[in-house]
Amino acid sequence: MRNRNLEAQFTLFPIDTEPEVPPDDAASDGVALVSFRELVPEINDTGYLTHAIYAYPAKFIPQIVRYAIKTYTKEADWIVDPFAGSGTVGVEAYLCKRNAVLLDLNLLLNHIMPLKVYRGKEILSEASLYKLLADMRESNEQFTPAWSNVTYWYAPEILEVLSQYWGFINRTDVGIYAAIIKSALLKVSKRFSYTEDRTPKLARSKRKLNAIEALLKENWREQLDEMVQSLSLKTLRDLNDFVVYTQQDHAEHLGQVEFRGGVDSSDVAVPRVCDALITSPPYLQAQEYIRSTKMDLFWLGHTEEEVQALSRLEIPYRKADRVIQTETLDKVREILTRDDLRKRLDSYFCHTVNALENSMNQLKPNAAACIFVGNPRIDGITVEIWRILVEYFTERGWTFEKVHEDRIKTRKLFGARKNKNPDGMKSEFLLILRKNAIDQTTAPQCGPLLQDAEVPLPAPKKSPDSDAS
Numbered sequence: 421m422r423n424r425n426l427e428a429q430f431t432l433f434p435i436d437t438e439p440e441v442p443p444d445d446a447a448s449d450g451v452a453l454v455s456f457r458e459l460v461p462e463i464n465d466t467g468y469l470t471h472a473i474y475a476y477p478a479k480f481i482p483q484i485v486r487y488a489i490k491t492y493t494k495e496a497d498w499i500v501d502p503f504a505g506s507g508t509v510g511v512e513a514y515l516c517k518r519n520a521v522l523l524d525l526n527l528l529l530n531h532i533m534p535l536k537v538y539r540g541k542e543i544l545s546e547a548s549l550y551k552l553l554a555d556m557r558e559s560n561e562q563f564t565p566a567w568s569n570v571t572y573w574y575a576p577e578i579l580e581v582l583s584q585y586w587g588f589i590n591r592t593d594v595g596i597y598a599a600i601i602k603s604a605l606l607k608v609s610k611r612f613s614y615t616e617d618r619t620p621k622l623a624r625s626k627r628k629l630n631a632i633e634a635l636l637k638e639n640w641r642e643q644l645d646e647m648v649q650s651l652s653l654k655t656l657r658d659l660n661d662f663v664v665y666t667q668q669d670h671a672e673h674l675g676q677v678e679f680r681g682g683v684d685s686s687d688v689a690v691p692r693v694c695d696a697l698i699t700s701p702p703y704l705q706a707q708e709y710i711r712s713t714k715m716d717l718f719w720l721g722h723t724e725e726e727v728q729a730l731s732r733l734e735i736p737y738r739k740a741d742r743v744i745q746t747e748t749l750d751k752v753r754e755i756l757t758r759d760d761l762r763k764r765l766d767s768y769f770c771h772t773v774n775a776l777e778n779s780m781n782q783l784k785p786n787a788a789a790c791i792f793v794g795n796p797r798i799d800g801i802t803v804e805i806w807r808i809l810v811e812y813f814t815e816r817g818w819t820f821e822k823v824h825e826d827r828i829k830t831r832k833l834f835g836a837r838k839n840k841n842p843d844g845m846k847s848e849f850l851l852i853l854r855k856n857a858i859d860q861t862t863a864p865q866c867g868p869l870l871q872d873a874e875v876p877l878p879a880p881k882k883s884p885d886s887d888a889s
């Protein structure tokens with residue numbers, strides 16, 4: 421199963437994983453082994469329809485989201501995703517005739533969603549797109565991003581052309597066609613910069629400097645224009661496929677997708693009561709989403725101040741304002757000797773739990789919370805995130821229902837990124853918690869809650885060890 425958009429994507433999943441285990445095979449410790457790709461055979465391309473329009477670090481594969489939607493929600497339900505990223509949950513919810521509330525710290529969400537969940541009913545015209553591209557090439561507008569370092573990332577002649585194209589497109593109000601070209605310009609602006617293409621984080625490299633230097637001796641302008649045009653055309657065709665798909669049964673498609681990028685999910689007011697939560701929290705290991713996407717944000721017109729303010733709120737880089745305590749987490753804390761890593765651990769669980777809890781409090785009784793997490797290792801110690809979340813939430817009015825384990829054969833996460841445990845996360849887990857009929861978050865607390873109703877937790881695989889690699 422190949423991801424045809426591999427070049428442009430950094431998904432959580434390897435692209436060359438063949439299912440190794442039969443679906444729903446119970447593993448020895450009671451965790452259900454699954455292959456989401458096998459469970460959802462109707463999706464055989466992770467970038468189908470509009471899913472691949474934006475490259476975003478650590479995207480969900482749509483199969484997981486589709487599985488959770490089909491299993492834990494029904495038509496017309498509202499689903500909340502407090503870590504929406506590039507909006508995979510929004511696209512899948514819409515395609516399955518559900519509604520979604522998407523929240524994320526990253527402002528990119530606001531630019532991505534109108535394209536990825538395109539509500540138009542008419543097929544878009546290639547001629548109109550070509551006309552706008554021609555106008556852009558002829559224009560004399562200029563836009564310089566509010567980014568003090570911009571000249572560090574571009575050859576001057578390339579920066580000039582990009583500034584002209586962005587100048588035109590940022591001031592053009594031709595709705596969907598301008599949005600399509602913007603999505604192409606984002607990719608081109610990265611490809612024609614000095615930053616490495618395959619790493620999400622900005623990284624100027626000798627290899628890329630040499631590549632750009634060689635390009636400048638060729639017909640680079642033609643190549644740049646060609647890339648803008650072909651990417652724009654591809655997106656337009658993806659959108660047309662989306663229109664055909666969503667109109668195919670001729671029924672009125674009433675699904676709504678509300679989105680708010682640029683918010684901290686720990687304390688933003690969730691705008692409505694929802695029927696389910698489906699989400700994938702940030703990584704415990706450093707993954708700076710804002711920093712990774714800041715080149716895009718600057719070209720889209722955001723300022724350095726805005727970007728810096730958001731970076732400060734990013735999990736797990738802010739200081740913890742409370743210490744989350746559970747049996748498993750306390751054991752990890754005990755073994756962890758490095759103070760900086762303990763701080764990161766505390767920050768991660770404090771703010772991840774705060775954000776989850778903020779959205780989970782807005783769920784109806786009996787609603788499912790489907791949380792997709794890894795099993796990372798930190799300084800050689802395995803951190804069973806799903807188990808820690810189970811321990812925390814079962815004490816607060818939630819029932820542990822299930823955890824699915826999807827094994828990862830190979831890992832192509834962040835290219836050449838250095839990591840003490842490059843092989844540390846061999847599985848990913850979809851944890852299902854069920855909100856109890858009586859909302860215990862508002863009920864008086866009187867000792868352990870509803871313990872009888874809970875499914876017993878499988879025993880830890882082994883206590884956190886320190887098999888440093």
Ligand SMILES: C[S@@+](CC[C@H](N)C(=O)[O-])C[C@H]1O[C@@H](n2cnc3c(N)ncnc32)[C@H](O)[C@@H]1O
Nearest residue numbers: 479480503505506508524525684685702709735
């Ligand atoms: C694993 S990614 C989610 C990817 C998403 N599932 C997708 O398919 O694109 C985690 C997300 O958490 C977001 N995030 C980090 N800290 C946050 C915070 N304090 N509030 C809201 N979102 C936050 C990051 O911006 C990132 O988009």
